[in-house]
Amino acid sequence: KIAEKKADIILWDGGNNDLPFYKPDLHIVVADALRPGQEISTFPGEANVRMADVVVINKVAEASEENVKIIEKNVRRINPKATIIRATSDIIIDNPELIKGRKAVIVEDGPTVTHGGLHFGAAYVAAKKFGAKIVDPRPYAVGYLKAVYEKYPHLKYIVPTLGYSLDQMKDFEETLNKIPAEIIISSTPFNMANIIKVNKPIIHVKYEIRELNRPTISEIIEKFLNTFKK
Structure with missing residues (x-):
């Protein structure tokens, strides 16, 4: 409640074993293209996918198309309303x-x-x-x-x-x-x-996400924030 009074936006960054403590207005979940099936076989992974507004399938460039399609099929089966974004992680090294x-x-x-x-x-x-x-x-x-x-x-x-x-x-x-x-x-x-x-x-080694289709994460967030503008 204190955070709600002091902030315009609350950003909850959960780990691999987290559920949000409250129902978010925009819920983004990341699935790993190298681990197909875990999006429906793990807890709280499956619960997060069911609640998600957006599911980002990351590491698509490193995975087989078959595995990516398995994840897409599983997500659509348990959460047909979710927007699915394919993405990859670009490797960044200074030297x-x-x-x-x-x-x-x-x-x-x-x-x-x-x-x-x-x-x-x-x-x-x-x-x-x-x-x-x-x-x-x-x-x-x-x-x-x-x-x-x-x-x-x-x-x-x-x-x-x-x-x-x-x-x-x-x-x-x-x-x-x-x-x-x-x-x-x-x-x-x-x-x-x-x-x-x-x-x-x-x-x-650092890595930066790069979306492979639209809408991008930035576009989704921008559209979401616009709904709250007075």
């Missing part, structure tokens, strides 16, 4: 010339590639795109990371960020420092250098 030909260890967002089920993320895509030589990190894993690779055998070429305790962060740091690579390519949303000390330069 791509630092990657080509160099041995690299790949660090990805932990939940995405562990219980999220993906084999890789944006850092791996960037490494392949810009010609890095990816080093298999598994032989150098210590502590909890060794257990993670045993639990998630699909993880072959990446180090997931899952360190929450001091001991886990220590294992994470030691693993990265043991890997015989020249650089670290990371797509995590935080700066690792602020919490651990590594012996390799870190190259941060």
